[in-house]
Amino acid sequence: MSTPQVFNAGPPIGVGGSHPTVTLVEASTFCLSDQLGDIHPGTAQGLFFRDARVLSRWELRVDGQRAEQLTVLTPEAFAARFVLRMPPRPGLADSTLLIVRRRMIGEGMKEMISIHNLGREDTAVSLSLHVDADFADLFAVKDGRGHPGGAETSVSGHELHIADHTDPGRGLIVSGTGEPIVAPGALNWRAVVPARGQWQTRVLAEPVIAHRRVPLACDEGSPGHRMRAWRETATDLSSTDPGLAHILRHTESDLGALRIEDGGDGLSAYVAAGAPWFMTLFGRDSLLTSWMSLLLDRDLAVGTLRQLAKLQGTTVDPLTEEEPGRIMHEMRRGPAGHQILGGNVYYGSVDATPLFVMLLGECRRWGAEEQVVRELLPAADAALSWIDHFGDADHDGLVEYHRKTDRGLANQGWKDSFDGINDAEGQVAQAPIALCEVQGYVYAARMARAEIAEADGETMLAERLRQQAAEGKRLFTEAFWMPERGWFAVALDRDKRQMDALTSNIAHLLWTGIVDDEHAAEIVRRLADPDMDCGFGLRTLSASMGAFNPMSYHNGSVWPHDTAIAVAGLMRYRRIPGAIALAERLSEGLMDAALAFDGRPPELFCGFDRDQFHSPVPYPTSCSPQAWASAAPLLLVRSMLGLDVDVPRGRLELSPKLPQRWGRLMLTDLRLGQHTLSIEAEGEAMKVHGLPQDWTLID
Known part of the structure; x- marks a missing residue:
């Protein structure tokens, strides 16, 4: 029997399987989904609240089908807009149904689902949102293990209630507007979307802690308001x-x-x-x-x-x-x-x-x-x-x-x-x-x-x-x-x-300033060596060392915070020949890497030489935002x-x-x-x- 390990020790498993992952974060809540906005069971995706996964499935189907992705917009770290379309009907070149899922997380999750009919005839649509929760601990999800307890599902009016078997005080309540037909595991709607018009529903996923529903904050307590208040200071x-x-x-x-x-x-x-x-x-x-x-x-x-x-x-x-x-x-x-x-x-x-x-x-x-x-x-x-x-x-x-x-x-x-x-x-x-x-x-x-x-x-x-x-x-x-x-x-x-x-x-x-100038001059020369500077930042381990592996977590990868600390150290010793030039080179390399990741530097990336790959190679399980x-x-x-x-x-x-x-x-x-x-x-x-x-x- 293996000994349980402390959480933050080495790389975790991947989060999305074969699905590219969209990550939203707000304080201690975060959500991992694919680029359609779906959360797939059997993966590490989910909505996590207070270190437990309170949503392990959240899959939208329109007329029984998965939508097709157009784009994902993330104006803030806690919000996303998934822009989708229905696949064209047989014999037609274009689709006339646009689907927009506007998601915001806080102490729970709110999702506005809109269906826009771009055609010239009214359209009947059936909509299903498949929902489940396993309440798995974050450690278990990170390590790829399941949750031994399971969940119990019940229906109350237009609300779906899911309770943790191992802790009855922990649960989740999912509700929606538009009078959905609620069944164990799903919310279902039937709607007629007028020509050139739209239909929408608001769905809330609210955690339950100690038998009490945790409402999603609004107005002054909302994530958007908190962000604006912080930006003012x-x-x-x-x-x-x-x-x-x-x-x-x-x-x-x-x-x-x-x-x-x-x-x-x-x-x-x-x-x-x-x-x-x-x-x-x-x-x-x-x-x-x-x-x-x-x-x-x-x-x-x-x-x-x-x-x-x-x-x-x-x-x-x-x-x-x-x-x-x-x-x-x-x-x-x-x-x-x-x-x-x-x-x-x-x-x-x-x-x-x-x-x-x-x-x-x-x-x-x-x-x-x-x-x-x-x-x-x-x-x-x-x-x-x-x-x-x-x-x-x-x-x-x-x-x-x-x-x-x-x-x-x-x-x-x-x-x-x-x-x-x-x-x-x-x-x-x-x-x-x-x-x-x-x-x-x-x-x-x-x-x-x-x-x-x-x-x-x-x-x-x-x-x-x-x-x-x-x-x-x-x-x-x-x-x-x-x-x-x-x-x-x-x-x-x-x-x-x-x-x-x-x-x-x-x-x-x-x-830290513990180095004498004579030794600092040697260090600057060593850090400037191509075995250390890969072109996108400082490697954690020199390419000349026995354990070097550019795909290793700590033995050849590049960590942005590590390179930034190196730049701060070099500028502290700017009087040493070559220190300023190296600091500028490392800074520019790391900024290039950040832009390759759309402006959000990940926890780490692979330490391949820039001459070998002109863009930084992602580390498979790197966390972002870190x-x-x-x-x-x-x-x-x-x-x-x-x-x-x-x-x-x-x-x-x-x-x-x-x-x-x-x-x-x-x-x-x-x-x-x-x-x-x-x-x-x-x-x-x-x-x-x-x-x-x-x-x-x-x-």
Whole structure:
């Protein structure tokens, strides 16, 4: 019998089988269908609400037939319009029946089905919507397993009621206008559509939780209203380059839809990791996404920090890997959460804890209110305590991970697949494992907390933290640098042996600032090698390494967030020869890749060389929209602007090196503390509007 695995570990199954998939997302709800709008049983498609599939079948038939696709329009991440036609009748060249399915998801799903008669005679039509629900847990769907319980169906007037056998309090109610004839498994209509006229029905799919119907929000609570309200407070980013403008519009829409609100105060919204499988809070993913998104919305980072602080570890639990001060890895609310994770929250992440402290320091620099920083400081100090004690279990000055039971993640950094950490020959590392980038995160976390302490007049604490950071940097350099190879080892294994593979992880070290200039120059040269830069971004593993496979999840693919962090690191070390040129090349390659995916960069794509395939090759089960992939263009923009902010000191650094093709870039209503600025930049030229008189502009 195989051991159940933690959810976020390696690639999931495909979602659509032979059917291209349309993904809609709104907060913790998402819907996967084919391009006709149908949800097919026996696939991973469905409507998912609170980590359970509440619709496993949703198939429309007109006169007993499937419609034909004309197009799919997705104006927002939570809405779609499926434009279809009936197949032409025998002997006729054209169809006269147009079918439009307008779908919106929220806490449930609403679909307006319209039939337009373009002919000159009235037309009789029979319409059937076949509906079923299996209430399968997200884990089971992702792994391709069925739901053991099944469902019970009943009819009440014009409503179809479906109840979960294993949890009678969980269910779904489907209703429609137009007086449908409801039978177990289907809603049926018969209609006469007048010549040059139309007929329509509105169908609602409303989840039932704890025996209570969850109505689809309308007016102020609707997804559209929430999106508009958020856009009014977010920075407006635009460009004269149509391609970049298209990407930025997708970024804004996707991140807005991935926001989950908790408390209604605007400061408690946090970001879900992404669709389809990560529509919940993830420590690492949500923290990195929030960092990248500061340019767009600082409050998203504050809400993410607050939510993670609420869930911060307080006790020792080997099953969930909770430890005092540890920041969680993932949270689940589905029926199998306890079975798979050991609880609703699993803590098996080695990097979320230092990233929490890093993000708090950055939020303060970007103008988070002082009372918010004060509120979160105890959580940051508890996180640093976890780093010192539980993170460094063998007291060698480095942070390692080793899962506590056979249910936990074997790899607990961002490359969390079973073979994600290996040496140059391809041999997999054995735990305990110390990852190179984690040491960089710890260094940056201590430096961030020291800056806060110094601003508060706690000079002794600031000095102690800086000394710890300096000592950690020295130990890291001694243990990880490989002079004969010219790069840092990706990790140390259980025997403290250097795992000498050349990976994208070393670019994260530049982002954190832990690298000396002499070593940074070597790293820039290595990252610029064609074995690393495939032309569409940075490969996760060099093509010269033993485990390289451009179709691998972590051993040769390209992850947009990873490349964006590399660009941010290169621009931090822009004084190093070649760093700016490589940052621009990686940025342009990744933007080209994003445009090939219609402006929405996926979670990852294959790392084939651009000379081999002129368009990026999709990774079969890549998730989209994925939060940190959606946010990657924002970090590229910030990095190429050379934008750094220190609101408490009244400092704005801006030294743009924008690629020529980006044209003129405009940031309007950029909120920094109590101030609102606007920035225009093109090439190396810039204009800043609204800069307070007592601020210093550094270029």
